[in-house]
Amino acid sequence: MKLGTREEITVAGGRIRVRSSEYDILAVEIEGEVYAVENLCSHAGVSMHNGRLRDFTLTCPSHLAQFDVRDGAVRREPLEGDPENVCPQRVFPVTSDGELLFAEVPDGMDWKWFD
Numbered sequence: 001m002k003l004g005t006r007e008e009i010t011v012a013g014g015r016i017r018v019r020s021s022e023y024d025i026l027a028v029e030i031e032g033e034v035y036a037v038e039n040l041c042s043h044a045g046v047s048m049h050n051g052r053l054r055d056f057t058l059t060c061p062s063h064l065a066q067f068d069v070r071d072g073a074v075r076r077e078p079l080e081g082d083p084e085n086v087c088p089q090r091v092f093p094v095t096s097d098g099e100l101l102f103a104e105v106p107d108g109m110d111w112k113w114f115d
């Protein structure tokens with residue numbers, strides 16, 4: 001899934017949201033590397049593209065759960081709601097083809113998400 005060029009991400013403030021019919025991905029540039037993470041929070045599906053990003057930690061603006069954009073690990077459980085509902089965020093490898101960056105997403109629906 002095409003993310004854009006590194007320059008486009010930089011110009012956009014170091015983060016860019018890219019959507020398709022199956023994916024909603026937030027790409028962030030940190031210390032020269034670009035990471036692609038599922039944009040919809042695993043807790044309750046809220047968009048995190050405007051969440052605070054400090055170091056490698058993305059904070060969901062809704063209930064303030066925190067995730068590591070490198071591996072999706074939960075760094076802090078949500079401060080409201082059922083913390084049992086939060087699970088690691090999906091992350092996607094980022095590859096490049098010339099200037100363009102891509103998130104390597106599975107083809108079709110990722111049923112493993114529902115395991």
Ligand code: FES
Pocket residue numbers: 041042043044045046060061062063064065078079081
């Ligand atoms: S929706 Fe993200 S922490 Fe609740």
